[in-house]
Amino acid sequence: MKAIGFKQSLPIKEENSFIEFETKTPTPEGYDLLVKVQANSVNPVDFKIRQSAAKDEELNEPKVIGWDAVGIVESVGGKVSKFKVGDEVFYAGDITRSGSNAEYQLIDERIVGRKPKNLSIAEAVAIPLTGLTAYEALFDLIRVDPEKDKGKSVLILAGAGGVGSIAIQLAKKLGNLTVIATASREDTVEWCKDMGADFVINHHKDIKEELKKIGHSEVNYILDFVDLEGYWETMTEIVKPQGHIVSITGSNEPLDLNMLKNKSITFSWELMYTRSMYQTDDMARQHDILNHLSELLDDGTLKSTMTTQLDGFTVENLKEAHCIQESGKSIGKNVILF
Amino acid sequence: MKAIGFKQSLPIKEENSFIEFETKTPTPEGYDLLVKVQANSVNPVDFKIRQSAAKDEELNEPKVIGWDAVGIVESVGGKVSKFKVGDEVFYAGDITRSGSNAEYQLIDERIVGRKPKNLSIAEAVAIPLTGLTAYEALFDLIRVDPEKDKGKSVLILAGAGGVGSIAIQLAKKLGNLTVIATASREDTVEWCKDMGADFVINHHKDIKEELKKIGHSEVNYILDFVDLEGYWETMTEIVKPQGHIVSITGSNEPLDLNMLKNKSITFSWELMYTRSMYQTDDMARQHDILNHLSELLDDGTLKSTMTTQLDGFTVENLKEAHCIQESGKSIGKNVILF
Structure with missing residues (x-):
């Protein structure tokens, strides 16, 4: 099978920052599915690992990264019970294993969900990693309860990024919270509103003053998707008593x-x-979370956060997707369709 | 009315570390009860505030501290609905107001509970501050659920102290957790077991090794009642994935x-x-929490953590109670009966 990986941590513009190679298609055992990958999407973790995993010396074998994927179940291990051959799935992967920048990938069925039927492959692949992150933050950690938390507020730092975009939707639609997102450019402000933010404040200005202006000088919850140290002091001041910060x-x-x-x-x-x-x-x-997200996407409660689609599983497209992500100015999600 | 307070932060052995004085009995308004205080108990916060509140210059009026109290409602403010004159109550007070080292005290009814009927005044006054602390830590913050958390474990640092003693009981009886407490002396180890700890490990030895020996190399939850910095690194190693530390x-x-x-x-x-x-x-x-604790004490689910009873609301007894608390070797709670 074809895969794309790297043997050295190089700046993305260098020729060998990613290399294409052939490798043996793996065989599923236990809880594993073998998935024929149809699309990837890129997250900050992709370039962070690329920049650090082979920094000191060249690897013997190329390292394959990539986490978000949509694909079709090709074969299954002996313990598999949740999926069968032919199922369309989506998932965010496992950082300890070989990634989704490959034609085929092994993935434990317990971290795989059903691909939303009503979304295209490209729209669907934008969701898993950011969706799981935002969902776990809001509903497993903060344990937002739309009834008990009625009237409560959440500040989402970096609202227009990949995680921010889906977190705004989940906080609003599932959490019933007052959602305040940060963004500074005209297009990112517009995007946050489109995702459902009640307020968008400018993080280049004084956050405390910006919050006062909109009548929310303190917030119950804060989701930090950008810079914990940089916002630490501000967060300690604007978080309400008994509040919760997730980073x-x-x-x-x-x-x-x-x-x-x-x-x-x-x-x-x-x-x-x-x-x-x-x-x-x-x-x-x-x-379960991925299947829930799938339902919410299918019934229109949530919408895909995909903004850029690159066609073709090539070194060039993977480099391009990393470039966009590294810029820090990316809105929503960047997708590579195989 | 008679009250005991201080104008200077002095070592407890000095003559004026506490002084007795007469002051006007206050009048309740709004949600306030006027309580005729019958007993106090002392917590670490008592000596911490005494040691720091008048460190730089002498106060014009004596500062009255003291938080845990049992007493009888003497009169009530216009908004009071939960209590009536003559009710026996217990509470842990409000750090922003005048304390319970006084014959009478104003206290907001919303932070007052019914005194447990089956406990003596001295037994009852041992509970409020430590009970609220342990209860909030376990059930408001960690949100322990005896069903969902079946089989989970909690490590309680300083098990024989005031908070530790009631936390062991609540974690075991209400939380259904496996409770591991730390203690190092023969009497404190015995006390922790008596409170219901499943295991007691020695904090003077290597905590990680001690945990391994009892077959719990990692724990789900940690309650730090003694020294956050000192135990930080150890806690980061022994806490299970998705675990929760409360300090x-x-x-x-x-x-x-x-x-x-x-x-x-x-x-x-x-x-x-x-x-x-x-x-x-x-x-x-x-x-609500205090009333719940009251029920649990009345029906024998929990028992009082009182160990030392000093008779008489005197400067001498208050100094003695602070002395015991400052030693850091105190077991359970020290009580002053008026």
Whole structure:
């Protein structure tokens, strides 16, 4: 089968930042499905891993990354019960295994969902990783309850990015929260509103002042999809007592937790890979979440966040998709159709 | 009325570390009850505030602290609906107001509960502050569900202290968790077992090794009642993926949150005073929790954590109670009966 990978962590513009190669099509065992991949979408984790995984020395074999995928089940392992050959599926993968930048991929059925019927392949592949991340943050960690949380608010930092775009929709449609997103350009502001944000504030201005202007000087929940350290002090000030901050970004330096103490604040890390990485008992929760997202997309509650479609599974297109993602200015999701 | 307070933050052994004085009995308005105080119990917050509140200059009026109290409702404000004159009550107070080291005290009915009928005044006064802290940590923050959390474990750091003693009972009896407490002396180990701990491990030894020995190398939840910084690295290693750490202790330096990222860990501060300090919408939750604790004490599900009873509301007894608390070796709770 054909795959695209890298042996060295190189700037994306260099010739060998990605290389195409032939490799043996794997055989599924246990809970694994063998999926014939039809599309990928790219997330920040893609270029972060590409930039770091082979930084010190060249790898013997090319490393295949890529997580979001849509495809068709080609064959199944002996323990598989949720899918059968021919099923159309979508998933966000497992960071410990070979990725979806390949014609075929093995994937544990417990982290795979049914592809939304009413969406094109390209529209569908935009969803899994960001959808799982936003869903887990809102409903597994914060445990937003649309009844009990009536009238509560969430601030979404980086509303127009991949995760932000689906988080706005989920917070609004499923969480029934007042959604405040950050964006600074005319097109990103418009996009956030289109996703359903009640308010869009400019993160280049003073966030506290911007919040005051819209009558929400404090918020119950904050989803940080951009820069934990940079927003830390601001977040400690604008989060309401008993509030909850969730971040996906990581931090390079220790942070002063004491600033959150008097308000009894909760902080959570959301990493979509935790369940598969640690093979947690509730790993199949991702199967359920993906199927729920699928339903919500099919019935029109949610819409795809796909903005750019690149046609053809080529080194050139993968480089292009990474380029767009690395710019940090990407809106929604960038998709490669095989 | 008689009250005991301080004008200077002095070492407890100094003559004026506490002074007795006469002051006007206050009048209740709004949601306030005027309570004739019958007993106090002392917590670490008592000596922390005494040591810091008048450190720089002498106060004009003595500051009255003290939080845990049992007493009888003497009169009520116009908005009071939950209690009537003559009711026996218990509560943990409000850090922004004058304390319970006084013959009479004003207290908002929304943070007051019914005194357990089957407990003596001294037994009852041991409970409110520590009970609210442990209850909020387990059931409002971690949101332990005895059904869903079946088989899960909690590590309680400082099991024999005031909060630890009631937390062990609540985690076991209400949470149905496997409870591992830390203690190092023969009497504290015995006490933790008596409170219901399934295992007691020695915090002077390597916690990770101690946990391995009892077959629980990782735990789902950790309650830190002693030293967040000191245990930070250990906690990041022994907490299970998707686990939850709650601390009440504060930290003097920034902490490396990144160590918790791959496991998608949640960290919460629990401060029992948050609800009253910020007058949160759900402030009356403390009324409900105290009444629930009262029921559980009356029906024998929980038992009082009182260990030392000092008779008489005197400067001498208050100094003695602070002395015991400051030693850091206190087991359960120390009570002053008026």
